[in-house]
Amino acid sequence: MEDQNMNSDEENKSSGDKEFVEKREDASKNMETAVTDSPSEIIDTSSAEIAVAAEVTPVTSEQTDTPAGLSQPNLQPTSDATVPTVERPPREPINIKIIYNKKKYDHFIDINCTILELKCDIEKLTGVPVATQKVMYKGSTQDTQTLKQLKVSKSANKFMVIGSTMDDLLKVATPDIKAANSSGAGTATATSKEPLCKQTVHKKVLDKHGKPEDVAVGIKGAALPLPNTPLSGMYNKYGGKTRLTFKLDSDELWIGTKERTQKIKMPSIKDIVSQPIEGHEDYHIMGIQLGSTEASKYWIYWVPAQYINAIKDTALGKWGEF
Missing domain, CATH: 3.10.20.90 (Phosphatidylinositol 3-kinase Catalytic Subunit; Chain A, domain 1)
Structure with a gap:
């Protein structure tokens, strides 16, 4: 009985071993099939991707700089393009x-x-x-x-x-020391004189006629160019209203009063002197040297200070400050 049981067990074992072996063989065949089929699939897929890639238009470096949705402008000049030129007016x-x-x-x-x-x-x-x-x-x-x-x-x-x-x-920057020393006495005498507004002849005029009501506003310490209109509102030593008009086209200075207009060639003017009026430093007394003597000066009172340099510059033909 025991022998029969042992034989039965051995038969079951051998049949199980046989079934196991068959399953292993099937699994091995499946693996070989999978290994064999896989490369062809990969090759097919790669070929498809390559075919698609071949149809894509290559992207240039210029296109990569252009924003999406915008076309690259054509920067090459056309055969009909012309460069505009600025024409200067004909010489006259x-x-x-x-x-x-x-x-x-x-x-x-x-x-x-x-x-x-x-x-x-x-x-x-x-x-x-x-x-x-x-x-x-x-x-x-x-x-x-x-x-x-x-x-x-x-x-x-x-x-x-x-x-x-x-x-x-350069002459102004390097003054003549000898000339300065030799004229020292004369300079001291000149500087010791009274201001113009304190001298009797001018003080009488100032005290008698006072400040004109219609004179232009004076600006102390300023230097402005001559206005385009005549300078008016001042008066001469007789108290007569006086205006100055510079006629550059004829190189003349016109000194006008109610009675007459005196036309003076500017090259004939020898010198122009002026000093501020004390207490009214925004106005000057000005003397125009028309001859060689002191009596030939034409005196004008209440000249706005801001125009003094311009008057000297224009009449004398050079910068008064130099």
């Missing part, structure tokens, strides 16, 4: 007269040139640097103005130049 030469330091210069220049360009020509003619020039034509001028804008013509073509040459500036 005109003869002008330049007056500097009582000398006159004839000069041809394009009427479309600016005052700054004219100043460059004036520096070559007179030696006055552009930076120190003041050019006047019927009043003050601006560097950006053209001669055409100023309405320069054959009949109105005179320019007054005010300024100092480099030699003049």
Whole structure:
């Protein structure tokens, strides 16, 4: 009985072993099939991706810099493209007269040139640097103005130049010591004199007529260019209302009163002196030297202080401060 049981167990074991072996063989075959089929699938997939990639248009570096939704502009010029040019007005030469330091210069220049360009020509003619020039034509001028804008013509073509040459500036910077020592006594005498407003002849005029009501407002310590209108509201030694008009086109200074207008050629003016009025330092007493003697001075009272330098500069043809 025991032998029969043992034989039965052995048969079951062998049959189980056989089944196990068969399962292993099946599993092995499945694995071989999987290994064999897998590369072909990978190859097929890679080929499909390569085919798709081949259809994609290559992206250039220029396209990568262009924002999405915007097309790259065509920067290459077309055959019909033209470059615009700025046309300068045709040259219109005109003869002008330049007056500097009582000398006159004839000069041809394009009427479309600016005052700054004219100043460059004036520096070559007179030696006055552009930076120190003041050019006047019927009043003050601006560097950006053209001669055409100023309405320069054959009949109105005179320019007054005010300024100092480099030699003049150097002379002022290095004064003559010997001359200063030799004139020391005279300087002391001159400085010891009473101010103009305290001298009897001028004090009488000031006390008698007082300050004019219609005189322009004076500004102490200022230096302004001459206005475009005559200076008025002042009076002369007789108390007569006086106005000053600078006629640069004819190089004249007009001194007008109620009775008459005296037209003075500016080159004939020898000197101009002035002093502030004490207690009213925003106004000056001014004397215009018309001859060689003290009696030839034309005295004007209550001249606004801010115009004193401009009057001297224009009448004498050089900077009063130098």
